[in-house]
Amino acid sequence: MFIFQRTRQGQKSPCLFFQLTEGFLTARVYPVGWKVQERGNGAFVAFRPGADGGAMAIVYVQPIAKIDGQATGVVQGLSQIAPDLFPVAKVTKTRVVSSKPAVAVGEFSFAPKGNSFRGLALCYKEDQQGVLYVISSSSGTWPQEEPIMKQILGRFFYSGGQGQPGSASLPSMLLWREPVEGAFTCPAPQGWKVEGGARRFALLDTRFEILAISPDNRILIRRGDAFIPPMTLPNQVLMQSGFYEGHSQSSGGFMTSLVMRYLPSTVFLTTFYLPQRVGPVSNVQTRDLPEISQQTLANSPGAIRVDTGEITFDAQTEMGPRKGYGFVQTTLYNVNWFISAFYGYLAEAQVEHVAQMILNRMVAGFKLDPNWEAMQVQAMLRGQKIARKSQQDTMDIITRTFENRSRSQDSMYKNWSRAYRGEVLIQDPTTGQRFEVPSGSNYYFRIGSENQFIGTDTSTAPYSPNHWLREMRILN
Secondary structure: OOOOOOOOOOOOOOEEEEEOOOOOEEEEEEEOOOEEEEEEOOEEEEEEEOOOOOEEEEEEEEEEOOOOOOHHHHHHOHHHHOOOOOOOOEEEEEEEEEEOOEEEEEEEEEOHHHOOEEEEEEEEEEOOEEEEEEEEEEHHHHHHHHHHHHHHHOOEEEOOOOOOOOOOOOOOEEEEEOOOOOOEEEEEEOOOEEEEEEEEOOOOOEEEEEEEEOOOOOEEEEEOOOOOOOEEOOOHHHHHOOOOOOOEEEOOOOOEEEEOOOOOHHHHHHHHHHHHHOOOEEEEEEEEOHHHHHHHHHOOOOOOEEEEEEEEEEEEEOOEEEEEEEEEEEEEEOOEEEEEEEEEEEEOHHHHHHHHHHHHHHHHHOEEOHHHHHHHHHHHHHHHHHHHHHHHHHHHHHHHHHHHHHHHHHHHHHHOOOOHHHEEEEEOOOOOOEEEEEOOOOEEEEEOOOOOEEEEOOOOOOOOOOOOEEEOEEOO
């Protein structure tokens, strides 16, 4: 299922996590370059500083212990609640979104020092308690800032204090230590079934996974999936050595990778991961997160492309219908690419909000063990030496194989020219098209509608993700 896979060694995280000292608010995912301040009683403000030191974008959250009036009154009283942040704010278009619980939202504008700002304020009220949520930015940058600010609001949760909205249905969290290598710790719900750990496939190919399942099987949360290997882009050299797309290759015993074209973020989920690990899904909605991608790329030496996105969907599982969510980041380095971040959940619709908050806690509380990290650095240094030797040995083998193949083809041309110069004639049984392909295989498969073919010794179709293979008829 879904995952968070470790950040590659030396890569800085594009987003930061913080824990308020009062102990009941944990917030996560705000972009690098933003600042965060506590404001007492669980309130906080995150803002992007401008060139003059003033805030160009603001995210504000204020818990309210007692609300005597309506949620709309809280929204309309924004300037009285936070006069230093939103002075003389003019609130317009106030509307009630929900009555149970009471939710009201309003648009507002203000102009500190003559600069035009706009924003949205939302009040959530349950019984007499509630929370005020506000996002605001300069009018000129609002289209770019709005999705970022909404993402920040979507990445925090209240995790303790009495009376916080939505906290009653959450289980207590206990620290779970990775049992295989002691590689990391992660908070996990008390009483849930928790499985996983560090799965080492080669010297530097260690994949993390955590699977947490509620006792009633209504929620499944996953961080990491050992099913997902590192990837290597297909190329002519690999094809000449027999490594076509969909084949696995080992690089000197220090990494095992899957030969596959680059699939950016949500494309990887929709075309590769979900079909194989979840099955048919519906109501798929994807969203790219270019802000995070750009920040990751800027802090990832050697990376040439980063794509980040999230996805929501509906799935029919053995346990019944489920709502699904996934967050994924893919990173391309020269000829190799990796899933550098990946996590999500499957949950019944009625408890999806619980899955969201628990996933938030697991992501925010995940920590690598420093001793394990130090050992990985040493292993990487050893692996680089092994890799250089292995790469040279591999290239020597490929060169000799290519030379032998060329000599063999020359001999076949001279001694067997009447037999199609070492080729065999095949036919597509569906279209009737005929093709000449290199001989030497017992069966041939066409890749989709392209004029590309794979030869095999058995009748079993080779593994080729994202392609439909059709067996050809040998004519001679």
